[in-house]
Amino acid sequence: MATTSDVSAQDSQYEQAASEYGAALVRLARGYEADPEKRRDLLQEIHLALWRSFKAFHGACSMRTWVYRIAHNAGASWVARQKRSRSEVLVGLDELEATPVRPDLDRALALERLTRLIHRLKPLDRQVILSWLEGMDAAEISELTGLSAGSAATRIHRIKTVLTHSFNEGNCHAN
């Protein structure tokens, strides 16, 4: 049975994580759900999973890794559940055609295209791209996803290629 000190540790760890990674969790939820209403539900689910998870957090990995693992696992489970009610087919990075994203042109348009691209990806690739956009390197992504470091690096390279293959042709492809 959880003692009072366990409960308060759980609460304070959650509060620390929520204040430190709250904005990142919102972005992460945006990467997993396009519909704003449903996104709110997903975000609540992530926070709930996170709060519950701190019962089992004993510092075996960094809090950052823990928070992202919980959040991505919740996000991927969410996508799997939603997939049953949606007709769209998720693809892997290898199947994704080059998508021009030029952050220097129109930020709102670039962000919209980037987000749309993320929503088309299968959970693992979505996790890799979201982590990369959050500034993680191959080693961190490997720890987060369970991919080998080499495999994570290859996927990051592929992401860069996909995002920028048409970098110079952005205007031509803009839709």
Place this chain on the structure above:
Amino acid sequence: MPTEPNANDLGNLWQKQETETMTITIDELKLRANRFERRIHWRNLREYGAGFLVIPIFALRLRYQGGWHMVSPLLLIGGLLYVMLQIYLRAAKPVPGDAGKTAWLEFHRGELERQRDALCSVWRWYLLPLVPGLVAGMIDTALTPGGIGAAVLYGSVCAIVFAGVVKLNGRAAGKLDAEIQTLKGMI
């Protein structure tokens, strides 16, 4: 030649996007956790609905039948209770509290393996427990005057339905297994 992507630009673009703020207090989370548990509880009850509807019918038969006629409804009630228990034990759980201990590939593979194993063994935990009661019912029907034809029809329908269930689940398990193998290759 394509320009090498500027990770900082894309990272900035992503990280500096406007985000809606959402504050949840610990008390709200606890409330939500309770609500969530209740929702799961009701969902499980709905899943057992068929069992809850059918069991009283068999129980009623017990009231009006005696001797060996009671064997079939008794076995079917036992079988249904066992199936309901299995559905409860195998039901999808919310993201487990210790999901942070495992990387996504391992977490997801575990989930898929759990689902695949449940589908592969559906004949053992979903169909087999009902077989004794159905066979007893078939024999019971066959022993009534002119009941052989009805018993054969009854047995045939059950066999066709069971074969269909096994085949569909086997196909779904095969798809999951292919996905599991792909995940294994990524580690």
